[in-house]
Amino acid sequence: MNGLPERLVECVPNFSEGRRPEVIDELVTTIRGVPQVWVLDVHSDPDHNRSVVTCVGEPEALVEAMYRAIARAAALINLEEHTGEHPRIGATDVVPFVPLRGVTLADCVHLAHRLGQRVGEELGIPVYLYEAAATRPERQNLAHIRRGEYETLKHAIQTDPERAPDFGPPKLGPAGAVAIGARDILIAFNVYLNTDDVRIAQRIARAVRHANGGLRYVKALGMSVKGQAQVSMNLTNYRRTPIFRAVELIRQEAARYGCVITHTELVGLAPLQALLDVAQWYLQLEDTFSPSRVLEVRVAEVVTGQRPLYAQEE
Amino acid sequence: MNGLPERLVECVPNFSEGRRPEVIDELVTTIRGVPQVWVLDVHSDPDHNRSVVTCVGEPEALVEAMYRAIARAAALINLEEHTGEHPRIGATDVVPFVPLRGVTLADCVHLAHRLGQRVGEELGIPVYLYEAAATRPERQNLAHIRRGEYETLKHAIQTDPERAPDFGPPKLGPAGAVAIGARDILIAFNVYLNTDDVRIAQRIARAVRHANGGLRYVKALGMSVKGQAQVSMNLTNYRRTPIFRAVELIRQEAARYGCVITHTELVGLAPLQALLDVAQWYLQLEDTFSPSRVLEVRVAEVVTGQRPLYAQEE
Numbered sequence: 010m011n012g013l014p015e016r017l018v019e020c021v022p023n024f025s026e027g028r029r030p031e032v033i034d035e036l037v038t039t040i041r042g043v044p045q046v047w048v049l050d051v052h053s054d055p056d057h058n059r060s061v062v063t064c065v066g067e068p069e070a071l072v073e074a075m076y077r078a079i080a081r082a083a084a085l086i087n088l089e090e091h092t093g094e095h096p097r098i099g100a101t102d103v104v105p106f107v108p109l110r111g112v113t114l115a116d117c118v119h120l121a122h123r124l125g126q127r128v129g130e131e132l133g134i135p136v137y138l139y140e141a142a143a144t145r146p147e148r149q150n151l152a153h154i155r156r157g158e159y160e161t162l163k164h165a166i167q168t169d170p171e172r173a174p175d176f177g178p179p180k181l182g183p184a185g186a187v188a189i190g191a192r193d194i195l196i197a198f199n200v201y202l203n204t205d206d207v208r209i210a211q212r213i214a215r216a217v218r219h220a221n222g223g224l225r226y227v228k229a230l231g232m233s234v235k236g237q238a239q240v241s242m243n244l245t246n247y248r249r250t251p252i253f254r255a256v257e258l259i260r261q262e263a264a265r266y267g268c269v270i271t272h273t274e275l276v277g278l279a280p281l282q283a284l285l286d287v288a289q290w291y292l293q294l295e296d297t298f299s300p301s302r303v304l305e306v307r308v309a310e311v312v313t314g315q316r317p318l319y320a321q322e323e
Numbered sequence: 324m325n326g327l328p329e330r331l332v333e334c335v336p337n338f339s340e341g342r343r344p345e346v347i348d349e350l351v352t353t354i355r356g357v358p359q360v361w362v363l364d365v366h367s368d369p370d371h372n373r374s375v376v377t378c379v380g381e382p383e384a385l386v387e388a389m390y391r392a393i394a395r396a397a398a399l400i401n402l403e404e405h406t407g408e409h410p411r412i413g414a415t416d417v418v419p420f421v422p423l424r425g426v427t428l429a430d431c432v433h434l435a436h437r438l439g440q441r442v443g444e445e446l447g448i449p450v451y452l453y454e455a456a457a458t459r460p461e462r463q464n465l466a467h468i469r470r471g472e473y474e475t476l477k478h479a480i481q482t483d484p485e486r487a488p489d490f491g492p493p494k495l496g497p498a499g500a501v502a503i504g505a506r507d508i509l510i511a512f513n514v515y516l517n518t519d520d521v522r523i524a525q526r527i528a529r530a531v532r533h534a535n536g537g538l539r540y541v542k543a544l545g546m547s548v549k550g551q552a553q554v555s556m557n558l559t560n561y562r563r564t565p566i567f568r569a570v571e572l573i574r575q576e577a578a579r580y581g582c583v584i585t586h587t588e589l590v591g592l593a594p595l596q597a598l599l600d601v602a603q604w605y606l607q608l609e610d611t612f613s614p615s616r617v618l619e620v621r622v623a624e625v626v627t628g629q630r631p632l633y634a635q636e637e
Contacts, residue, residue, distance in 0.1 A: 012326075012627035019618075049621045065622055109622075194618075256606055272607045278618040281595075287602035292570055293586045304333075304508075304592040305632045307363045308379055308423075313326035318619045 013318070014045065018068050018117060019107040019194070020075060021277060024060045024082050025097045025185075027053040032085045033060050039081045040064055043074035052276050056234040058093025059102070061197065063277045068112060072124045075104050079128050083184035088159045094232045095241075096152075098137075098159050099185030103151065105140065106191045110318055117191035118142045125189045129176025135166060136176040139190035144175055151188055152220075152228070159185045196244040196283055197276035198252060200259050201237050202268045210238035213262045217242070217255060224258065226250035237271070247283040253290045281306070327632070328359065332382050332431060333421040333508070334389060335591060338374045338396050339411045339499075341367040346399045347374050353395045354378055357388035366590050370548040372407025373416070375511065377591045382426060386438045389418050393442055397498035402473045408546045409555075410466075412451075412473050413499030417465065419454065420505045424632055431505035432456045439503045443490025449480060450490040453504035458489055465502055466534075466542070473499045510558040510597055511590035512566060514573050515551050516582045524552035527576045531556070531569060538572065540564035551585070561597040567604045595620070 022040075026032045033053055041048055046066035053060040066074065079101045086100035104124065106117035121142035129136045143149045157165065163181045165172045173179050174186060202210060211231030215221045217240070218229040226246035232239045240259055244250055260270055281300060289298050300306045300317070309315040336354075340346045347367055355362055360380035367374040380388065393415045400414035418438065420431035435456035443450045457463045471479065477495045479486045487493050488500060516524060525545030529535045531554070532543040540560035546553045554573055558564055574584055595614060603612050614620045614631070623629040 012629075013622070014626070017622075017626075047622075047625045049618075049625050050616070063621075065626065252606065270607055272609050274609055275612060275616055278616055278621055280618045281620070284602040284617060285598055287606060288598040291605040292566065292601060293584055295586050295588055298589060302364070302589055302592055303598060304363075304594045306595070307377075307592055308327070308331075308361075308632060311361045311363050312328070312331075312379065315326075318622060 013110065014067050015111045016068055017065055017110040017318075018071050018112055018120065019109050020064045020066070020071050020104065021107070021195075022062050022064070022075060022078060022104045023097075023102045024062070024078075024086065025058065025088065025091050025093065025100055025102050026082075026086050027058045027060050027093065028055045035085065036060070036078050036081055037062060039077050040074045043070050043077065045070040046074040050277050054095075054234070056093070056232075057095035058091065059095045059097065061277050065109060068116065068120055071106070072120055072127075075124055076127050079104070079134065079187060080132055083132060083134060083182075087183045088181075088185040089183050091159070094234060096155050096158050096230075097185070098155050098162050099134070099187045101187045102185075103139070103188045103190070105189075105195075107194050114141050114191055114193065121189045121191045125176045128187060128189070129174065129178075132177075133182070134177050134184055135174035135179065135181065135186040137186060137188045138175045139188045140192040142189065142191045151190070154188050162186060193246070194280060196247050196252060196279050198242050198244060198255070199234075199274040199276060200240045200242070200256060201234070201271045201273065202239070202263055203271050204238045204266070204268050205233070205236050207231055207233040207238050209263070209266045209268060210240050212266075213240050213259055216262045217258050224250045224255060227255050238268075247280070247286070251286050251290070252279075252283055253287045327424065328381050329425045330382055331379055331424040331632075332385050332426055332434065333423050334378050334380070334385050334418065335421070335509075336376050336378070336389060336392060336418045337411075337416045338376070338392075338400065339372065339402065339405050339407065339414055339416050340396075340400050341372045341374050341407065342369045349399065350374070350392050350395055351376060353391050354388045357384050357391065359384040360388040364591050368409075368548070370407070370546075371409035372405060373409045373411065375591050379423060382430065382434055385420070386434055386441075389438055390441050393418070393448065393501060394446055397446060397448060397496075401497045402495075402499040403497050405473070408548065410469050410472050410544075411499070412469050412476050413448070413501045415501045416499075417453070417502045417504070419503075419509075421508055428455050428505055428507065435503045435505045439490045442501060442503070443488065443492075446491075447496070448491050448498055449488035449493065449495065449500040451500060451502045452489045453502045455505040456503065465504070468502050476500060507560070508594055510561050510566060510593050512556045512558060512569070513548075513588040513590060514554045514556070514570060515548070515585045515587065516554070516577055517585050518552045518580070518582050519547070519550050521545055521547040521552050523577070523580045523582060524554050526580075527554050527573055530576045531572050538564045538569060541569055552582075561594070561600070565600050565604070566593075566597055567601045
């Protein structure tokens with residue numbers, strides 16, 4: 010009823026270019042050139058020197074669009090000359106497939122494997138499969154694949170069997186390697202502090218992230234962006250570790266250093282439920298509150314019989 | 324593209340019955356019986372002894388549905404026997420028309436006048452036109468029309484020319500009178516305090532409402548609901564006086580009496596923008612945040628070319 014394709018996958022390629030608009034434009038144009046693929050959002054950060062492109066599309070079309078974009082990025086971005094705040098191993102750094110509608114996470118694993126094989130064999134770029142698509146348990150963790158970044162991997166890929174790619178040659182060119190994976194929806198959320206001391210952001214990141222004892226579904230890094238300390242987070246299950254809890258924990262940790270939050274930033278898009286959960290929590294809205302209390306959602310449900318695009322498990 | 328009728332009006336009739344489910348069901352069924360009218364939400368409150376029904380529909384169909392519901396309510400609800408926390412003058416107490424899509428506020432004024440004429444002439448129920456549909460400046464204010472409630476109006480309507488109805492006889496039967504109007508979208512929002520002292524809710528209501536020096540687009544009353552003090556608000560322009568500001572002002576005023584907010588309650592529905600504004604404010608999200616950053620909204624915009632249902636001026 011609502012005009013959406015029956016099968017819809019999200020894909021959020023991250024490219025190691027956030028400073029040259031003409032390069033970013035060309036990558037976005039390449040993706041847009043494939044029918045049944047739509048670009049929803051482009052977030053470029055010059056300090057991270059990285060662009061996050063949010064796309065949706067029919068599964069097959071999305072694999073084709075990503076293949077073309079990885080090929081273009083390899084020609085346009087040289088990791089030997091790349092600097093930026095964000096860890097990275099390749100020109101196209103990560104390509105996650107996310108099930109939205111009419112597809113499962115297992116379907117997305119299949120897409121990741123298919124794209125990985127093509128990229129490895131036809132483009133000669135080393136591919137690491139990650140998260141739900143990983144072929145080794147330790148590669149479920151992207152940080153593990155990316156440890157030491159491009160500069161370390163360049164040598165390690167040839168000498169350390171543990172770092173052998175899943176597809177492609179065990180050798181890095183100036184395009185580096187690419188991590189291709191499948192996962193559930195993720196919210197990328199940055200919190201800025203009123204200090205230029207990156208060490209405070211790094212300490213707070215350690216306090217809130219799961220790896221060091223923090224919240225279960227938070228990954229976090231402390232960075233310096235435009236001279237300001239930033240806690241950069243990935244929230245990997247926004248129902249179980251909601252945005253507000255992560256932000257309030259950062260606020261509390263920041264206070265211990267005499268700091269406050271100046272502003273926050275959503276990278277890319279967030280599901281409606283995640284933002285309604287924020288409104289509900291701060292307003293202390295009763296538990297019976299739900300997306301159906303949103304006028305636009307309710308009109309769509311009742312008048313056009315539209316079913317929700319996506320719902321993450323609670 | 325999105326399957327919605329080209330012209331869509333919202334109507335939120337308030338009936339003076341919140342305790343007898345069979346009566347509420349019959350009124351809802353009456354409304355649902357008219358094609359091209361959809362009931363989105365029913366909120367019944369036994370303490371208020373009142374039900375708020377949120378409907379949308381094609382303009383003509385909605386007038387017909389409201390006419391039938393007013394007729395049924397007049398047969399089913401007797402104001403001589405009605406008690407409840409909420410001020411009221413009739414079995415069907417208020418009927419506001421709200422422009423949603425492809426219609427203007429002036430169109431809704433026209434619908435209010437047409438419905439009022441039919442109700443007055445064919446049902447013999449006195450009708451007061453209010454807000455944008457008012458025929459006298461003082462009747463823009465619903466509280467002015469409803470002053471003294473049914474019990475006072477019963478005599479005043481016959482003796483005081485100032486209280487002559489716009490349509491129908493200057494005489495109240497047990498169905499009372501009905502206020503029919505046109506307005507922009509409104510959010511009905513209740514805040515509960517950890518006290519049974521209704522006077523505290525009444526003092527807070529006076530502090531936050533526009534009429535007594537408070538926020539520009541807030542109407543508020545202090546009530547006792549299930550033995551708990553409640554500040555019951557109407558927010559008449561949620562972009563200029565947003566939910567979070569009203570709630571935080573109540574929180575601050577409550578603290579002065581040693582009270583806190585236990586929970587809050589949205590009556591009926593709220594537009595998406597109003598709830599996103601809440602999330603944006605508490606999270607300190609940068610100004611560039613907009614509904615297009617919501618995955619479902621962005622997919623609808625980009626993939627199906629859907630235009631927004633409704634946007635209130637900022």
